[in-house]
Amino acid sequence: MRIDRMEVYYVVFPLIYPWRTAYGADPDVHTILVRLQSGNKSGWGETTPLYAPCYSPESSVGVYHTIREYFAPQIVGEDFPTARHIQERLKHFKGNYFSKAGIENAWWLLKAHMEEKPLHQLLGGTRKAVESGTAHGIKENLDMLMGAIQKGIDDGYKRTKLKFAKGWGLEMLKPVRANFPRHTFHIDCNSSFTLDDLPMFKEVDKLGLAMIEQPLPYDDLIEHAKLQAQMQTPICLDESIKSVRDMRLAVELKSCRYVNIKPPRVGGLQASVDIHNLAKENGIPAWVGGMLESSLGKGVNVELATLDNFVYPNDIGPSSRGIKEDITEPKLEFPGKEKIFKPSTVPGIPFLPSPAKLEKFTRHKFVLEK
Numbered sequence: 001m002r003i004d005r006m007e008v009y010y011v012v013f014p015l016i017y018p019w020r021t022a023y024g025a026d027p028d029v030h031t032i033l034v035r036l037q038s039g040n041k042s043g044w045g046e047t048t049p050l051y052a053p054c055y056s057p058e059s060s061v062g063v064y065h066t067i068r069e070y071f072a073p074q075i076v077g078e079d080f081p082t083a084r085h086i087q088e089r090l091k092h093f094k095g096n097y098f099s100k101a102g103i104e105n106a107w108w109l110l111k112a113h114m115e116e117k118p119l120h121q122l123l124g125g126t127r128k129a130v131e132s133g134t135a136h137g138i139k140e141n142l143d144m145l146m147g148a149i150q151k152g153i154d155d156g157y158k159r160t161k162l163k164f165a166k167g168w169g170l171e172m173l174k175p176v177r178a179n180f181p182r183h184t185f186h187i188d189c190n191s192s193f194t195l196d197d198l199p200m201f202k203e204v205d206k207l208g209l210a211m212i213e214q215p216l217p218y219d220d221l222i223e224h225a226k227l228q229a230q231m232q233t234p235i236c237l238d239e240s241i242k243s244v245r246d247m248r249l250a251v252e253l254k255s256c257r258y259v260n261i262k263p264p265r266v267g268g269l270q271a272s273v274d275i276h277n278l279a280k281e282n283g284i285p286a287w288v289g290g291m292l293e294s295s296l297g298k299g300v301n302v303e304l305a306t307l308d309n310f311v312y313p314n315d316i317g318p319s320s321r322g323i324k325e326d327i328t329e330p331k332l333e334f335p336g337k338e339k340i341f342k343p344s345t346v347p348g349i350p351f352l353p354s355p356a357k358l359e360k361f362t363r364h365k366f367v368l369e370k
């Protein structure tokens with residue numbers, strides 16, 4: 001598959017409310033879209049590490065420039081029969097997983113259009129339905145959080161994720177558990193604690209959570225293993241798993257009992273499938289996480305979540321749950337009352353950027369053609 005042309009868009013679109021976590025607040029989505037063209041076929045990819053390098057060392061601005069300066073000249077005019085050929089071509093560039101994912105995910109949708117198959121078929125997914133959980137960022141006060149949790153439960157979400165940070169920790173979690181004694185909760189710490197917080201995690205351990213997501217630093221596997229050995233509650237790794245190698249080490253060290261897989265964080269869909277398979281072989285259940293993405297990235301995540309070891313409700317929300325004005329047509333929404341999405345029935349995915357929205361929200365764009 002020769003790549004004749006690459007277009008890259010730096011797009012900013014608004015959220016309904018700012019998304020608050022342990023590392024700050026995002027009032028809008030800064031995302032990078034990549035369009036690859038081969039002959040008369042094309043495929044779109046989306047990758048967003050968030051505006052600032054707070055979730056990982058990558059930022060939206062950095063991803064845009066890394067693709068333009070370093071990656072695009074390696075890809076355009078070259079032939080890539082498989083995604084592994086793209087990985088191989090970009091291998092000498094260290095890290096920069098989000099930047100690599102933007103290109104590789106566009107390759108997958110290009111491939112899907114060439115073969116006229118839904119994306120999940122290329123990935124090997126078999127599930128007919130993909131369940132979604134809900135997630136709440138840090139709110140202004142506990143009353144607002146309790147109301148939001150109750151609404152989520154009333155709406156039919158079977159599990160709720162709570163962002164958990166210093167100042168919004170046990171003082172939030174204990175009353176939540178008291179109010180909702182039987183509901184399935186997990187917390188996401190976004191790397192904001194250390195092993196010195198073990199006494200606090202021992203308190204969390206008594207609250208019957210489904211898992212604790214990424215309690216310790218974003219680049220750690222060893223201290224997570226030490227913490228996991230002292231906790232009943234499973235640890236789920238997010239930020240710490242950036243590659244298949246990280247997953248292999250996490251298995252060996254026993255750093256986690258769950259893994260959250262996000263295609264942009266791990267360099268794309270091929271690594272996502274490989275990490276999924278490695279986790280499955282080692283009895284570690286997985287679920288698909290999400291960044292602040294448009295329906296393009298969300299739609300790709302739904303396709304990935306059809307693989308059979310994604311057994312916990314995923315972090316894939318409908319567009320209307322947080323996005324004020326999405327950039328695709330159509331947008332990802334639940335097809336019925338249940339909190340489940342159905343995989344694509346068209347080649348690739350149905351959610352492609354609308355030209356009018358691209359016109360409205362693109363801040364920077366470049367094109368390379370050979």
Ligand SMILES: [Mg+2]
Nearest residue numbers: 188213214238
């Ligand atoms: Mg997380």
